[in-house]
Amino acid sequence: MNDKMILLLGGVFALLAAASVVGFALSRRKPSETVTNLNARIKAWWAMVAVFALAFLVGKELTIALFALTSFWCLREFLSITPTRPEDHRAVAFAFYLFIPLQYWLIWDGWQSLFAILIPVWAFLLLPVLAVLKGETEDFMARTARIQWALMLCVFCVSHAPALLILHVPGFAGQNFLLLFFLITVVQLSDVLQYVFGKLFGRHKIAPRVSPAKTWEGLIGGGLAATAVGAGLWWITPFAPWQAALMALAIVLAGFAGGLVLSAVKRSLGAKDWGTMIEGHGGALDRMDSVSFAAPVFFHLTNYFFAA
Amino acid sequence: MIGALLRAATRFLVGGHARWQGCAPSSAQRIYFANHSSHLDTLILWAALPEDLRPTTHPVAAQDYWGKGRLRRHIATKVLNAVLVDRSTRHDPLAPLRAALDRGHSLILxxxxxxxxxxEPGRFKGGLHHLARDYPAVELVPVHLTNLARAYPKGAILPAPIVCTASFGAPIALAADETKPAFLERARQAVRTLGDVQ
Structure with a gap:
């Protein structure tokens, strides 16, 4: 497992090094805004990969803590531009201070049954009660729905990525970090490749009002390429090559759907980016939108077909 | 030390970023006046100002809240450099404010x-008018604080992590023939309209 992981991280470093060289050459030969943005993205990638490598080296606790922090950041971004009222403060505070720590503690503890219902059931019932006690009925249903949606997406969905670490896949014990690596690699590569294919061959927009950069050429080209890479990674997973390909395809499609849906949410709130945290990438949610949809899909497919 | 911790916690939880829309940061003597919806207001505005302006800029804070308890009082007077005002006094409540302005320092009001x-911000009290009249050379900068009431409303125990921003507008001045109510309303509108452009 360590050998595989070192090999994989080496591969990622080599890939990023190559991208950095190309980015540097481009900035020298024909500088443009796209190239500047590309280089900012590559730089941010280095930081994210370094954090990911560190999480792997230190272990499960740090990985869970990092995803909890990511959830915190995404939820903060989401609720900051979402119109709630001062009367929702208690519900919002509980979402941050109770449900984020509890959800991630359940992963650490391996309490899978409660992990799966904490937010869809318990938070769903508790949060509106906290808000209703303030007695403000204006927009009540919309306010409640916004907070629940934010929590589902930023905490519940995102937490399914580190939850891969607690699945019991027969014959795969102690190697679950590779499942997480598989998920993140396919999702992020799919995002990048769709962007690249879209820039090179993009003609037919899928939903111009929602996300003008998304094209059929980008989705098909980038999606198939990412699926191929996922299939090529079958040897690090408990899957056969054809199963790895289907899993990667499911991740690509779910990730694409997440990007599209969250783009519509963002636009309905009147924003272009979720925030300014990661240079060149917009906010944390701009990077996590596809993960938030892909993680639960991949988690449950793996759990249903492969886990004991 | 407490100041650095406080600033780090503020950034982490509620942001407190500045948007200089109508003016740039400057060491000119100023009175910043802002809408008030939370005890965090003072902290956010303080954190939004550039570091070199903080030692000579004093938030005006209520004695009955910020003067209570040793830690809170220490933060108010030593870290935030606040001027504490007794809201119940029969004497001139503006006296400590004038003292700060006489030293050439700036105020947050x-x-x-x-x-x-x-x-929307409520009706403005007369103090701003008195200071504008007595200190005509001081720039009056409207500031709109966004999201504070959602992050830390009245009666809340802990602030919720919602990003708050401070938008700084173009300075206004008291016109020669302007009445007190007209000036105060104009000042209020200057703060209110800053909140519209996001």
């Missing part, structure tokens, strides 16, 4: 006097 939970 919440002219509503108390926290309001409405989305």
């Amino acid at each position: 919440f002219p509503e006097g108390t926290r309001s939970s409405a989305t």
Whole structure:
């Protein structure tokens, strides 16, 4: 497992090094805004990969803590531009201070049954009660729905990525970090490749009002390429090559759907980016939108077909 | 040390970023006046100012809240450099403010006097007018604080992590023939309209 992981991280470093060289050459030969943005993205990638490598080296606790922090950041971004009222403060505070720590503690503890219902059931019932006690009925249903949606997406969905670490896949014990690596690699590569294919061959927009950069050429080209890479990674997973390909395809499609849906949410709130945290990438949610949809899909497919 | 911790916690939880829309940061003597909806207001505005302006800029804070308890009092007077005002005094409550202005320092003022939970700033009290009249050389900078009431409303125990921003507008001045109510309303509108452009 360590050998595989070192090999994989080496591969990622080599890939990023190559991208950095190309980015540097481009900035020298024909500088443009796209190239500047590309280089900012590559730089941010280095930081994210370094954090990911560190999480792997230190272990499960740090990985869970990092995803909890990511959830915190995404939820903060989401609720900051979402119109709630001062009367929702208690519900919002509980979402941050109770449900984020509890959800991630359940992963650490391996309490899978409660992990799966904490937010869809318990938070769903508790949060509106906290808000209703303030007695403000204006927009009540919309306010409640916004907070629940934010929590589902930023905490519940995102937490399914580190939850891969607690699945019991027969014959795969102690190697679950590779499942997480598989998920993140396919999702992020799919995002990048769709962007690249879209820039090179993009003609037919899928939903111009929602996300003008998304094209059929980008989705098909980038999606198939990412699926191929996922299939090529079958040897690090408990899957056969054809199963790895289907899993990667499911991740690509779910990730694409997440990007599209969250783009519509963002636009309905009147924003272009979720925030300014990661240079060149917009906010944390701009990077996590596809993960938030892909993680639960991949988690449950793996759990249903492969886990004991 | 407490200042650095406080600033780090503020950034982490509620942001407190500045948007200089109508003016740039400057060491000119100023009175910043802002809408007031939360005890965090003072902290956010303080954190939004550039570091070199903080030692000579004093938030005006209510004695009955910020003067209570040793830690809070220490933060108010030593870290935030606040000028504490006794809201119940029969003497001139503006005296400590004038003292700071006489030293050439700047002030942060919440002219509503108390926290309001409405989305628009409430009626401004007269203090801003008195200071504008007596210190005509001081720039009056409107500031709109966004999201504070959602992050830390009246009666809340902990602030919720919602990003708050401070938008700084173009300075206004008291016109020669302007009445007190007209000036105060104009000042209020200057703060309110800053909140519209996001």
